[in-house]
Amino acid sequence: MKILISGASGFLGQRLCRSLSVSNQLAVICHEKTVFNFPCESINLSDDLERDIQKFNPDFSLHLAASYSEDDVQETLGCNTVLPARMLKAISKLDTPNRNFICIGSYWQHGCGTSMQGAIDLYSASKLAFSGLLEYYASRYAINSIELVLYGVYSEDDHRGKLINLILESAKSGRLLELSPGEQMLNLVHVKDVISGVELAIQAVLDSESGGVSRYRLSSGNEYSVKDLISLVESCSGLLPNVQLGAKSYRSVEVFEPVYMYPILPGWRPTVNLESFICNVLEA
Template identity: 30%
Template sequence: MPTALVTGATGFIGGHLVKALSSCGWDVHATIRDNTPPAVTAHRLDGTQACLNDILATVRPDVVFHLASLFLADHRADQVEPLAAANIVFPMQLVEAMVQADCHKLVNTGTAWQFDSQGAVAPVNLYAATKQAFEAILPYYRDARGLSTISLRLFDTYGPSDPRRKLIRILLDAATIGERLDMSPGEQIVDLTHIDDVVSAFLGAGQRLLDSNEPLDEEFFVSGERQSVKALVEIVGEALRKPISVHFGGRPYRPREVMLPVEPGQRIMPGWQRRRSLVEALPAMVSL
């Protein structure tokens, strides 16, 4: 039975991942900061390197799945330090504790917002920049300490019981209560992946690390279905048979709006493919 340590296990994606790992026979452990432990063996963090060292030395996971982060679409000056602490300092402490405990397999979580539409590194916001900054540190641990890594770059994600106020949830709620929405002109393209497919990618990455006899240095996109926001509004309305009242242009685009996400091209993990359809998934989400 392989052992997993998951950071960010109380989040939407992390919560689904720990359930899937347990179902697949993994012995699952999680790091937590609050009083809401996941349904796995939980280890409380206190923010120190010594605490992480103790956790890794105790658990000795075969694979660490790092999903914990602080996401801010835009930031204030007083949020710079929390962003750096969550997205750079903590994962640095994590990999240091890993190599100290002779644990060398890491699935890291990145974002498509680290890149422009042509695939060049060009972080959209400070959140994406901190993600990129941490990944710039990983080559040292790979070369000097034998760390084996797979970074999964996520686009937008959705699924049932999602507490986040993301676009799909906003549209579902508007369709249900008949709310009129002021939205941007809606020409931007969004890439949406169902949570089941996202979890499948993490499981595949973990198994890929377990199966490899050599250290890996791999990066893959987890890409779903693409359409404009305008088209998405129509898709949601048609799937639920409840047209959504939208005033396109009622709000401006956000600063540095991503109009065209990076194209994954061939940078998709071997053996993984999208299986869940947005149209099929939407009806089951409307009452959740």
């Protein structure tokens, strides 16, 4: 199968592409001279993007790229809203069996369960704006689509500065980690389970013939506060992370309680246990 992907150089994109490249032909949308550690063709992010997508003629398309900048409006809207819209425009001109699309959504698009609803920063607003464009293209051009909403994604080899990895590093090294008071609730899913969810969603889209958008989430059955994670690391290892709660103020925008707008993807469930993950990392 020929698969078109944006965001192949990102944390999720690299890992997903390595899995998909085993039995599929990939083309990735990227800037010039980008090097990947999996076999693929490159489609330059240029004025000819739509033409080049139609030339590749993918059986399936995935939008994983994301920009989080609050200050660079052009970059954030370009990556989160304009790029996937350009992908959909090109897909709409393909033969009907090739009009298949998945994009990644964020729980930040739906705000905080305790105090606000809807997008809460430029990143989530731009993702939410694209949701409306997806509705239009999917219904107007019979594009079989799924928006897959992610919550917290974690992994052993994660260098993005995610909280669980910072707490584990503090426990192992003894270095001081200064945090906010720690009342935010987190729902964490291992990247291996996210990859299996995306691959399952691909098959679900291919099995659909009606066009339109279905929306699902990939979330675990557990929520942990920041305080809970610290206690969990201590109970798994006997090591007390050197964490100072309240040393920093909360950010101007926080999600204290995630909102679960959509059902879990049918047939999917997480297999990696967070406690086992913590024990394995600390024993390594």
